[in-house]
Amino acid sequence: MNPLASLTDAVPTPFWLDDPQRPESHPALVGGTRCDLLVVGGGYTGLWTALVAKERDPGADVVLIEADRVGGAASGRNGGFCEASLTHGLGNGLERWPDEIGRLERLGRENLQAIEDTVARHGIDCSWERTGSLDVATEPYQLDDLAEVAEASARYGGEPLLLDAEAVRAEIDSPTFLGGVWNKDVAMVNPARLAWGLKRACLDLGVRVYEHTPATKLDEHGAVIAVRTPYGRVTTSRVALATNAYQSPLRRHRPYTVPVYDYALMTEPLTDEQLASLGWRHRQGFADCANKFHYVRLSADNRILWGGYDAVYHYRGRVRAEHDQRPETFATLARHFFTTFPQLEGVRFTHTWGGAIDTSTRFCVFFDTSHHGKVAYAAGFTGLGVGASRFGAETMLDLLAGDHTERTELELVRRKPLPFPPEPVRAIGIGVTQWSMARADRNQGRRNTWLKALDRFGLGFDS
Known part of the structure; x- marks a missing residue:
């Protein structure tokens, strides 16, 4: 054959999203609103951020906005491998953070168990x-x-x-x-059902969810942040950005993924x-x-x-x-x-x-804050975000609260990766890297001068 x-006979659609149990989407935000925490992005990172925020403080008013439908992007179409690793594998973690790899491995295993416990506690039907x-x-x-x-x-x-x-x-x-x-x-x-189950858990705890609501601009006005959407504005004291592969409303965020x-x-x-x-x-x-x-x-x-x-x-x-x-x-x-x-x-x-x-150039999640600590973001999971996204959510919430925790003390959290260069250098560099990696596969794994140089400077390209 x-x-x-x-x-x-294959249909051009993600298998996980082609599900009769896919929930109806929520309406877009129309008009202005206020909240204590605004989460921008309805994938795993955003969903975990909203859920953990409500678990930490049930009285907090949390709003989540999503440009399309919750779980419709990477969170609903990945392979469904929920791994303990926070560093895109032990080898990458050992190379970059040898002094804290033991702690990172332990935190990763604790994070995986916390996901399993959440799935059980909220009755999430996701074929775990x-x-x-x-x-x-x-x-x-x-x-x-x-x-x-x-x-x-x-x-x-x-x-x-x-x-x-x-x-x-x-x-x-x-x-x-x-x-x-x-x-x-x-x-x-089942990655899509995990996302939908997290959405339902958020709603059950009182999170307000608006789909079809992209964030178009972010402005600081004294003690508050105003986030514009097509039909209104959200005013809040804290913002967690969970846009990942999609363009962030924060310009300084964009070169890192x-x-x-x-x-x-x-x-x-x-x-x-x-x-x-x-x-x-x-x-x-x-x-x-x-x-x-x-x-x-x-x-x-x-x-x-x-x-x-x-x-x-x-x-x-x-x-x-x-x-x-x-x-x-x-x-x-x-x-x-x-x-x-x-x-x-x-x-x-x-x-x-x-x-x-x-x-990201270091293959795993990175963090930062802006607007005097009122905005935080986590991104760059590089294909291992199903599990690590919950750790990313907890860390963002620590940063927004100004708390000194075991997570915020990590070098992984305190330092960002090197950004990608601007075009056309970016595309040329990625193309040479891809060619070199394919060549290494054909040559007993031997890395050429280009890949060795990237290794020396802690740079990389992966999925």
């Missing part, structure tokens, strides 16, 4: 599964790196399981797998026989160890989500709906799928989609 034939995730080697040179990752994880409180080729194929059977590490501090989740498009396919539900041919009894997610990597997991109804590989930047960082579909990437992903799982020949894909990721 030609792998491309598997795409014949604490299965963990596998990092798999598909080239021999990657095996030593996996062993180092496992050793480091155990040193900082993790409980990794290092698997040889036979053991990893006993978990998920692919002829391409040569070894793996099973990280237990990961949950699989670029939107990178990531793409995914979803198969039809597997039959019992097809699933048995893979093993996969423990339902872990997995990702391979290449620079241009794939991320893969099972849905609640035993479909396979197959995503990643290409990370596409559009000149000047344009975020547009037409970028959500990229047939050449879908064709590449389909070919790779059947190389990894030849026993699934004949399986068809039902959905194709993409979306923008907020990428």
Whole structure:
């Protein structure tokens, strides 16, 4: 079977959002209003900020505004890997914050548990599964790196399981797998239903939610901040910006992230026989160890989500709906799928989609405040925001309150990454980096002079 034939009937829409249980959107804000805290953005970061703010102070008047629909962007179309890591993996954290990595790993595990507790407490129906995730080697040179990752994880409180080729194929059977590490501090989740469940929890606690309400301008007037929207103005004493891949109303915020498009396919539900041919009894997610990597997991109804590989930047960082579909990437992903799982020949894909990721030069979240401490923002999660967004919310609220906490003392919080350069240097640099990363994958992982220079200055590009 030609792998491309598997795409014949796929609909161009995110699988998670193509759900009959998708809630109706709330009306836009019309007219002015006042509140104690305004949250700008209705993805995970904004939803967690509003929810935690109400849990901390039930009497606070909290308003959340969203330009489109809650959960309609990255939060409703990602792979659904809810990871404990706050640093885009232990390796990145060790390289950048070696003196506080133990604390960051502990805070990440506590954050993951707090998410699980919230899901249970509010009865959020999001197919939460604490299965963990596998990092798999598909080239021999990657095996030593996996062993180092496992050793480091155990040193900082993790409980990794290092698997040889036979053991990893006993978990998920692919002829391409040569070894793996099973990280237990990961949950699989239906990402859209998590966002919708957080929205409902916010409403239950009294948060006022307005969808189809973009923030167009932010002004300071003495002790208050005025945020303009198309049909009115919100006056508040504190603002949490959670716009992530989308353009922030705060100009100084914008150079620190670029939107990178990531793409995914979803198969039809597997039959019992097809699933048995893979093993996969423990339902872990997995990702391979290449620079241009794939991320893969099972849905609640035993479909396979197959995503990643290409990370596409559009000149000047344009975020547009037409970028959500990229047939050449879908064709590449389909070919790779059947190389990894030849026993699934004949399986068809039902959905194709993409979306923008907020990428920073250090691959993980950063923070800052402005307007004399009345405005805070968190952004740059670089594809690992499902879990880390809650940590980002707690940290923003600490910063807005002026509290000195374990979170605000972290170097990760106190220092921002280097910004991306302006165009056209930005696009040229990203293009050279992508070419170099693909070349390293073809060359036993060897990094060329360009990548080594980026490493030296703590710069990077990822999704």
